[in-house]
Amino acid sequence: MSKPLEQNFVELLEQHQNIVHKVCRLYTNNYDAHNDLFQEITIQLWKAFPKFRGDSKFSTWMYRVGLNTAITLYRKSKRTINTQQFDTVQFKISAEEYDSTEEDQLKLLYNAVHQLNDIEKALVFLYLEDKNYKEISETMGITEVNARVKMNRVKTKLRTILNP
Template structure:
């Protein structure tokens, strides 16, 4: 689950690893304050999403550090290879174009969370979740049908 959150908010493998470590650190720090008012997985999602969104905002405020250069090839294998790999790649590209909050909705939807769980995690009403999910799904459909 944490790796999926990292994949959703970071395109670069090194950034994903850094974000994963930051999420785990924040979960470790926050655990003593966990109150069993909600399910543990709900609390875990809430902390992880908040860290991911905060991290993304920090990265967008400061310029990215210079890389060694564009001449170094990326030798890592593609994350998915198979008949649906192209469709999955297009889906991830469309998701990357969504806002931080919209990405959170997509992630929870792909995790097959109920609207009740989504509402608890995101701190909004179930009705608001339904409205936002409908809008995010429409936006994704538009992004997927537009030429790249």
């Protein structure tokens, strides 16, 4: 591989690595599993990078590869994913940005999201990343109408989980 290709990949990965970390956070429940999934997604991104044509934004393509890798590994392992305690998660932001109310709401949301299936998690993740339905449909490989329908169903499911 040429050096410019490798440099370009590393720069883009560094610029958008939080996308991969967020995907890992959704599909893993401990530090080691997070690191393993991060490494696997990075490998898959590198393998696919020479074929990236730029038809979509790099971040959209990265979401798609990351989510597909996580979902594939999850399905292969056929294991259940346990929820994790919110306080075990490390963030690169200062704690004073959150008050206890926000933390409690985030804990409830993450616990609810962990009860969703892998496709539903991906939808919620993209929705919370402020992706529009067109971007969600491109990333998930479904129609825009299907993305809207699925998201409405997931919202209803989350309301049921959060307000039994």
